[in-house]
Amino acid sequence: MNVMLSWLSDAFLLVGGFLCITGGIGLLRMPDFFSRVHAAGVTETLAAPLLLFGLLLQMEWSLDMVKVLLILVFVLATNPTATHAMAKATLHGGTRPWVKGKNEGKAGEASSNP
Amino acid sequence: MMTVAIVAILVTMVLALIRTFLGPTEYDRMLAANSFGTKTVLLVALGGHALSWHSFLDVALLYAMVNFVGTIAVMRFFEYNNPQDETDKPESAA
Numbered sequence: 001m002n003v004m005l006s007w008l009s010d011a012f013l014l015v016g017g018f019l020c021i022t023g024g025i026g027l028l029r030m031p032d033f034f035s036r037v038h039a040a041g042v043t044e045t046l047a048a049p050l051l052l053f054g055l056l057l058q059m060e061w062s063l064d065m066v067k068v069l070l071i072l073v074f075v076l077a078t079n080p081t082a083t084h085a086m087a088k089a090t091l092h093g094g095t096r097p098w099v100k101g102k103n104e105g106k107a108g109e110a111s112s113n114p
Numbered sequence: 115m116m117t118v119a120i121v122a123i124l125v126t127m128v129l130a131l132i133r134t135f136l137g138p139t140e141y142d143r144m145l146a147a148n149s150f151g152t153k154t155v156l157l158v159a160l161g162g163h164a165l166s167w168h169s170f171l172d173v174a175l176l177y178a179m180v181n182f183v184g185t186i187a188v189m190r191f192f193e194y195n196n197p198q199d200e201t202d203k204p205e206s207a208a
Contacts, residue, residue, distance in 0.1 A: 010115040017122030020153070024129030027149060033141050036133075040149045051119055051156050055163055058116070067171040071159060071178060075152065078182040082148055085186055089193040090141040 009057035016050030019043045032098035033090055041083035048075045116164050120157065127153045144188055151181035 026039025052072045059065055130153065133146035155178045162170025 013115045013119040017119040020119075020122045020126045020156075021129075023149070024126035027133050027146060028129050033139065033145070036142060036145060040145055044149065044152055048152060048156055051123075051160060054115075054119065055160055059163065064171055067175060068159065071155065071171065071175050074175065074178050074182075075155065078178065079152065082182055082185045082189075085189045086141060086145055086148070089189040090139075092193050093141065095139065095141065 005057050009054045012050050012054030012057065016047050016054060019047035019050065023047060033095060034087065034097045037083055037087050037090075041079065044079050045076065048072070048079070116160060120160055120164065123153050123157045123160065127157070140192060144185065144192070148181065148185045151177070151185070155181065 020043070023040055023043030026043065027036055030036045030039050049072055052068055052075075056065060056068050059068070127150055130146045130150040134143050134150065137143040137146060155174045158170055158174040158177060162174070
């Protein structure tokens with residue numbers, strides 16, 4: 001049973017770390033803001049729970065497990081909210097999503113006439 | 115395997131920092147800073163357990179809350195306050 005839990009925890013941590021790096025690379029290489037929001041937000045909502053579950057499986061029974069679950073719930077609740085707020089603020093600020101062929105070469109810049 | 119996860123988080127933090135410095139608009143910088151903050155929460159939670167610190171989870175929980183409130187506050191500030199674009203304001207439409 002303990003070996004099984006250890007293997008499960010290792011798998012969770014491995015997949016979580018992989019998704020973490022995927023989100024970072026997407027954040028660095030995507031062409032404009034909205035695709036960067038996608039790369040950062042989508043991977044973060046899966047990477048953070050996987051890493052925290054991997055941590056949870058390695059801990060002993062104590063109050064700390066409740067705190068890890070609290071962090072998990074909080075991250076899951078606030079991450080999409082912050083991502084949505086950022087995309088909404090960017091749209092209201094005047095930046096339009098990058099469309100292939102339409103405004104090529106101006107990726108990431110604020111285009112004033114969509 | 116805990117070490118692998120911590121190294122992955124650190125690499126992601128470096129990538130987010132590069133985007134924070136490069137970012138063409140302020141929104142890109144804020145997105146990368148928010149991502150960096152989330153990764154900090156995970157780093158404190160995992161690294162605190164690996165190094166067996168005391169009460170590391172309180173720090174991680176508090177950091178998650180401060181990160182969220184800071185992101186929302188900065189985004190509310192930027193939302194209708196962009197000096198690069200004046201199309202939303204009625205006085206510049208004429």
